[in-house]
Amino acid sequence: MSNLGTFHIEQGPIRPPSEAASLLIRVTRNCPWNRCLFCPVYKGQKFSLRETSEVKEEIDRLRDAIEVYKEDRAAQGASSKKIHPGELTRVALWSRWAKGSVFIQDADSPVIGVKRLSEIIRYLRDRLPGVKRVTSYGTSRTVAKIGLEGMKKLKQAGLDRLHIGLESGSDEVLKLMKKGVDAERQIDAGRATVGAGIELSLYYMPGLGGKELSELHAKESARVINAINPTFIRMRTLRIHPAAPLAQLAAEGAFTPLTDDETVAEIRLFIESLEGITSVLASDHIVNVLGEVAGRFPDDKEKMLAAIERYFALDEETRLIFRVGRIGGAYHSLDSLDDDELRARIAGAIEKMRSQGIDVEEMVRSTAEGIV
Ligand code: SF4
Numbered sequence: 001m002s003n004l005g006t007f008h009i010e011q012g013p014i015r016p017p018s019e020a021a022s023l024l025i026r027v028t029r030n031c032p033w034n035r036c037l038f039c040p041v042y043k044g045q046k047f048s049l050r051e052t053s054e055v056k057e058e059i060d061r062l063r064d065a066i067e068v069y070k071e072d073r074a075a076q077g078a079s080s081k082k083i084h085p086g087e088l089t090r091v092a093l094w095s096r097w098a099k100g101s102v103f104i105q106d107a108d109s110p111v112i113g114v115k116r117l118s119e120i121i122r123y124l125r126d127r128l129p130g131v132k133r134v135t136s137y138g139t140s141r142t143v144a145k146i147g148l149e150g151m152k153k154l155k156q157a158g159l160d161r162l163h164i165g166l167e168s169g170s171d172e173v174l175k176l177m178k179k180g181v182d183a184e185r186q187i188d189a190g191r192a193t194v195g196a197g198i199e200l201s202l203y204y205m206p207g208l209g210g211k212e213l214s215e216l217h218a219k220e221s222a223r224v225i226n227a228i229n230p231t232f233i234r235m236r237t238l239r240i241h242p243a244a245p246l247a248q249l250a251a252e253g254a255f256t257p258l259t260d261d262e263t264v265a266e267i268r269l270f271i272e273s274l275e276g277i278t279s280v281l282a283s284d285h286i287v288n289v290l291g292e293v294a295g296r297f298p299d300d301k302e303k304m305l306a307a308i309e310r311y312f313a314l315d316e317e318t319r320l321i322f323r324v325g326r327i328g329g330a331y332h333s334l335d336s337l338d339d340d341e342l343r344a345r346i347a348g349a350i351e352k353m354r355s356q357g358i359d360v361e362e363m364v365r366s367t368a369e370g371i372v
Helices: 052-074 085-096 114-127 140-157 171-176 183-195 210-228 245-251 260-273 301-313 316-327 334-338 340-355 360-371
Strands: 023-026 101-105 133-138 161-167 199-204 232-235 280-282
Touching: 023 052, 023 085, 052 085, 052 114, 101 114, 114 133, 114 140, 133 140, 140 161, 140 183, 161 183, 161 210, 171 183, 171 210, 183 199, 183 210, 199 210, 210 260, 260 301, 301 334, 316 334, 316 340, 316 360, 334 340, 340 360
Parallel strands: 023 101, 101 133, 133 161, 161 199, 199 232, 232 280
Antiparallel strands: none
16 A cells, blocks of 8 residues: 555546535546636636546555545544545545445546546546446537447446536527537437447536527427437526626626526426436436426426426415525425425515515525526
8 A cells, every 4th residue: 555645636626416425536627618608617727638647646546545444444443644634535425425436527528538538447447446336527529529439438448427518409509608519419429428328417507598599498408308318317507607708798688597487487398398208307406496396207297397387386475485495405395385484484584685675586596696
């Protein structure tokens, strides 16, 4: 075992919520495209590849840290002073909760090429004990270039799941948002991933067409997803972060954001338009108004639409109470409204904000934007 000392391991800024407890391995820094108007994550950051040897060295160090952590736990001792506290948290999370899940960062790992990524995946599967799942982000631009045969090689190397930001299936929306890809290439990339036997998480962003393109955005996104039949559809409602270039467009009046109710109506049209798929729709982010709009197609489609109808059957003030409770973390689903005491407290808080001249709708919106 190498001398651990206090070592530092590079980590990128984001990973999907489903990878919250995964061990993070960074093979590139930032995003090679970095032009999407709605995305604040890597703006101002330069893209670069990490040396394969450097990544391998970190994998070896993580392996040693996992061993030390396990020895400590077996001896029921205090946390090892040989491991940096930050790394200890990562190792502990992975060893205890992530069930052997590894996530490769940053925004588009396949861009390093099939050969190099395969080498790293094989290495980490060989060196780290108990790896059961390897996942990564990728972009349709890159995956469409790699194609089916290349994706099969990544699957053989041990890539189990890919997260791709579809965002929209509408060419107009994709062009407006500078996504750098069109609908047909998104379909090519999705089919190559699924065809290779790699689980595909495809992200749909409700609201990305604004008021101007909402209907087209919903219908075209559904069309593209119908053509791919991804393993998962993950919803991430558009929230315009102040650092995203889209904020400027909205300020100039060139993009009109949807209200929360309009967004839920768009999601209804999107779900109605999904046909012939067996995907699981996940609403695993607080930025989505309705967490219960989730389930497996086709069986749960009516249940998802019923949840939307239930929301719209509420009067306007109750919908606001729900959204305040939801964004504040007090409500998880519409059933939460049945808690009379909690509901009265939220209604009281809304009254208080109004008496102080606070625009509650605006407060909900800006809170959500701050979460992105
Ligand atoms: S959305 Fe993805 S591809 Fe677009 S700039 Fe952000 S990280 Fe890059």
